[in-house]
Amino acid sequence: MTVTPEILTDEERRLAVEHWLLAAAEDRTWARNEWERDGIALLRCGGVFGTVHISADIIHGAAGSDDPAAVNGHLAKAVLGGPVVVDQETSPYYVLVGRSTGSRVEWERPRDARESSMGQILVAKDGMPVVTTLLPREVSSVPAARRLVRSTLTDWQLPALGYLAELVVAELVSNTVRHARDSVVRVTLRRIANGGVRVAVTDKSHAVPVLRPLNDDALDGRGLAIVDAVSRRWGTDLLPWGKRVWAELGQEADIPSATKVPMFAVHKAQALYVLIVVALAVLLAAFISTEQP
Known part of the structure; x- marks a missing residue:
C-alpha cells in the first residue's frame, strides 16, 4: 500500500497548491511564466477546480476589517491556506475549490446572485x-x-x-x-x-x-x-x-x-x-x- 506523505511545512503546502493550480493550465510552462512575469495566469475552471464567489461585504464582515492584511490573515485560516482571488475592479472574492464543490446539495437552491441577459x-x-x-x-x-x-x-x-x-x-x-x-x-x-x-x-x-x-x-x-x-x-x-x-x-x-x-x-x-x-x-x-x- 502506498502512503501519501503528509504536507508539513508552508513550503510544501505552497508547492502542493501550485501544482494543483497548474494542472488546470493548457500549458504549464506558459502559465508559470505568465504568473512570474505579470502576476496573473489564465486557468480553466471546471476541470480540477471550480470557484465560489463571495461578496466583499461578507468577507470584510467575517474578517472584522477591510484592511488587506487583516483580510489575508482571516482567509488564510478560513480556507486553510487555499487560493483566493480578488477582483480589483468590482471587489468580489473568488475562492478556488475542488470540482465537486459545485455539485453539493447546498447549491441546488436558487442563487441570490443575479445574471443579466448578457453579463x-x-x-x-x-x-x-x-x-x-x-x-x-x-x-x-x-x-x-x-x-x-x-x-x-x-x-x-x-x-x-x-x-x-x-x-x-x-x-x-x-x-x-x-x-x-x-x-x-x-x-x-x-x-x-x-x-x-x-x-x-x-x-x-x-x-x-x-x-x-x-x-x-x-x-x-x-x-x-x-x-x-x-x-x-x-x-x-x-x-x-x-x-x-x-x-x-x-x-x-x-x-x-x-x-x-x-x-x-x-x-x-x-x-x-x-x-x-x-x-x-x-x-x-x-x-x-x-x-x-
Missing part, C-alpha cells in the same frame, strides 16, 4: 450597480459589447446614453482586438452619480492608448478622438497585469461640438467626419421619435 450583475463599493462580462478578443465581440451596453442601459432606465455608450464601447473593444494580447477582454459598465455611466474595457496589454494629432489623409486612427469627443472624461488605469481604459458619459448627452471635435482639412477626412456626425444625428433623431407618444 454578471454586481454592486460596487459605493452601492452603484455594475455589469461585467468576459468576451473573446475577436471582431465579433464588438457587436456583442454593443448589445451588452444597450441591454444594460435599458435595464438602468438610461436609454438616452445608449447610442453614445455603444459608440464608446465599440471603439474601446476594437482597439483591444487590434492591439492587446491574450484571448479575452473584460467589458464593464458601472452606473455613476448624476445619472451617468462609466464604460471600461480591460485587457492584459500594458500599451497605453494615446490621443495623437491626426493625419488629415488617414481614414482610421480616429477612435480615441471620438471617445474624447463624446465623453465627460476618459483615461487609462494601469494594472499589475494589464490596463483598464474607461470613459464616463453624462446624462446631459455630450453631443460632439465644434469646440471639442477636431476639424480636418483634407476632403477625405472631412467626409469621414461628416459621416460620423450625421450618424450620431440620425441615432439621436431615431431615439427622440421613439420617445414621442
Whole structure:
C-alpha cells in the first residue's frame, strides 16, 4: 500500500497548491511564466477546480476589517491556506475549490446572485450597480459589447446614453482586438452619480492608448478622438497585469461640438467626419421619435 506523505511545512503546502493550480493550465510552462512575469495566469475552471464567489461585504464582515492584511490573515485560516482571488475592479472574492464543490446539495437552491441577459450583475463599493462580462478578443465581440451596453442601459432606465455608450464601447473593444494580447477582454459598465455611466474595457496589454494629432489623409486612427469627443472624461488605469481604459458619459448627452471635435482639412477626412456626425444625428433623431407618444 502506498502512503501519501503528509504536507508539513508552508513550503510544501505552497508547492502542493501550485501544482494543483497548474494542472488546470493548457500549458504549464506558459502559465508559470505568465504568473512570474505579470502576476496573473489564465486557468480553466471546471476541470480540477471550480470557484465560489463571495461578496466583499461578507468577507470584510467575517474578517472584522477591510484592511488587506487583516483580510489575508482571516482567509488564510478560513480556507486553510487555499487560493483566493480578488477582483480589483468590482471587489468580489473568488475562492478556488475542488470540482465537486459545485455539485453539493447546498447549491441546488436558487442563487441570490443575479445574471443579466448578457453579463454578471454586481454592486460596487459605493452601492452603484455594475455589469461585467468576459468576451473573446475577436471582431465579433464588438457587436456583442454593443448589445451588452444597450441591454444594460435599458435595464438602468438610461436609454438616452445608449447610442453614445455603444459608440464608446465599440471603439474601446476594437482597439483591444487590434492591439492587446491574450484571448479575452473584460467589458464593464458601472452606473455613476448624476445619472451617468462609466464604460471600461480591460485587457492584459500594458500599451497605453494615446490621443495623437491626426493625419488629415488617414481614414482610421480616429477612435480615441471620438471617445474624447463624446465623453465627460476618459483615461487609462494601469494594472499589475494589464490596463483598464474607461470613459464616463453624462446624462446631459455630450453631443460632439465644434469646440471639442477636431476639424480636418483634407476632403477625405472631412467626409469621414461628416459621416460620423450625421450618424450620431440620425441615432439621436431615431431615439427622440421613439420617445414621442
